[in-house]
Amino acid sequence: MQINVLHMAHLAIRYGAEKQLLDYLTLAKSTSSEIRHHVCALRISKPIYEELNSLGIPVITTRLWPWNIFSFLNFAKKHDIHILHVHNQLRFPLRSRILPKLAGVPLIIEHEHGMVWNTSSTQLIKWTNKLVNANICNSHAAKIMLERKCNIDAKVIYNGIPLPPEQTEAPAQLKTELGLSETTAIVGFVGRLNNPKGAEAFIRMIPKVIQAVPHTAFIVIGDGPMRSSLETEAKVLGINDQIYFLGYQKNAYHLMKQLDVVVVPSFREAFGNVAIEAALAKKPVIASNVDGIAETVIDGKTGFLVDCTEPIQRQKGTNSLPKAVVDGRTKELRSPKLPNTEILAEKVIHCLQTPELAVTLGNNAYARAVQEFSLERYCKDLDNFYRELTHYK
Structure with missing residues (x-):
């Protein structure tokens, strides 16, 4: 049965959920399976459309409002969608639940x-x-939030991250490009510069680290509405000579390999x-003890988790703050x-002063x-879930 x-x-x-889906579809295309994939893009960029087209995946682009339900219905019928x-449409039940059921889609999974x-x-x-x-979610923290807020019971399937490809050419030497000595340690932040990522905490810990380990540089990989502030x-804080804002970097992983x-x-x-x-770059992580992060980092074994105690002030133009999060x-x-x-800095200092640790x-x-977090494991778990849902043997 297909x-x-x-x-x-x-x-x-x-980015994020979109990257997870595209990575999965790419791996699925190279794997022999009875599962065939199609895409309903609520919005799509030209590069991603071309990427899906190169994979031979049929695509319909529609916002799926009541007035264009028939194009969605025809696509679903043509491809015999089971x-x-x-993905990530919980706030829009008309689009994700009501209209698809009216269009006759047999089964709906929300992720x-x-x-x-x-x-x-x-x-x-x-x-x-x-x-x-x-329902599927990507962490036990998400499962808790779904249960508490929406009365939804979800199956946890952790994200899968593809092993980064080997660099075919010599990687750029970060220390050389930044004019740093070989003995300088580098501590980094990687992520979008918007408030959920907490980049301001990274900035505020830097003076404490410099006081203990003066020959340390700090880099910020990523861009977003908070960059200027x-x-x-x-x-x-007087640290602008020791911090480098590199903006968005396509080769973030190879830069991460050069961090301490x-x-x-x-x-x-x-x-x-x-x-x-x-982790795939074999780097220790110092992270907030919150939500799903508390499941990706094992405190004292793969990195350190730091309790969250300091207030947040939302900046204009950034994401709204959630009313609640899950304490790790x-x-x-x-x-x-x-x-x-203070503790964030202490853990960074501890790693810098004990490099063997x-x-x-x-x-x-x-x-x-x-x-536990390979893309292959994610693909296997998701495919088996499809089979269970359709009672395929």
């Missing part, structure tokens, strides 16, 4: 990648829960792909806070990432 799956997602950028797999934290229209979600045949704060420590100070994070990418220690809901910058943590992190 299983036809239609993935519904925003595909304007290759499962609609909806939570982080939207539930900022979801407020929970009553309509609860009223239409029965239209969904199954973060650069200003660095100047106010990676800091993940998010105050809300459904899973925490950066922590796994750092207690697994209870609490208000969002930044990680304690940093190597051990990085090796442990790599071994765990390959075993």
Whole structure:
């Protein structure tokens, strides 16, 4: 029996949930299986459309409102769709639940990648829960949020991260490019410069680290609406000579391999792909003890988790703050806070001053990432879930 799956997602950028879907589809194309994939793109960029086209995946582009339900219905009938797999559309039950059922889609899976934290229209979600045949989420923290906010019971399938390809040419030498000496340690932040990522905590810990380990440089890989304010704060703290804002970098992984420590100070994070990418680069991670990050980092074995105690001030033009997050220690809901910058700095200093410990943590992190967070494992888990749902043997 062939299983036809239609993935519904925003595909304007290759980032987060979108990247996870595209990585999965790429691997699925190279794997022999009875599962055939199709895409309903709510929005799509030209490069991603061309990428899907090169994989031979049929695509329909529609926002799926009542007035264009017939094009969706015709596409679903033409390709004999058995499962609609909806990615990160919890806030839009009309699009993700009601209209697909009216179009006759037999089975609906909703996949939570982080939207539930900022979801407020929970009553309509609860009223239409029965239209969904199954729910998936990418961490136990997301499972807790779905249960508490929406009365949804979900199956946890952790994200899968592809092993980075080997660099075919000599990698750029970061220290040489930045004019740093070979003995200078480098501590890095990787992520979008928007408030959930907590980059301000990274900036604020730097003076404490410099005091203990003066020959340390700090890099920020990523861009976003907070970049200007973060650069200003660095100047106010008098650290702008030791911090480098590199902007978005396509080769972030190869830069990460040249770091000594990676800091993940998010105050809300459904899973925490950066922590796994750092693990694949064999780097220790110092991270917030919150949400899914507390599941990607084992405190004292693959890195360190830091409790969140410091208040957050939302900046204009950034994402709204969630009312609650999942505390990594207690697994209870609490208000969002930044990680304690004093302890964040202490853990970074500890890794820099005991490099043999940093190597051990990085090796442990790599071994765990390959075993538990591989893209192959994710593909296998998801495919088996499709089979269970359709009773395919």
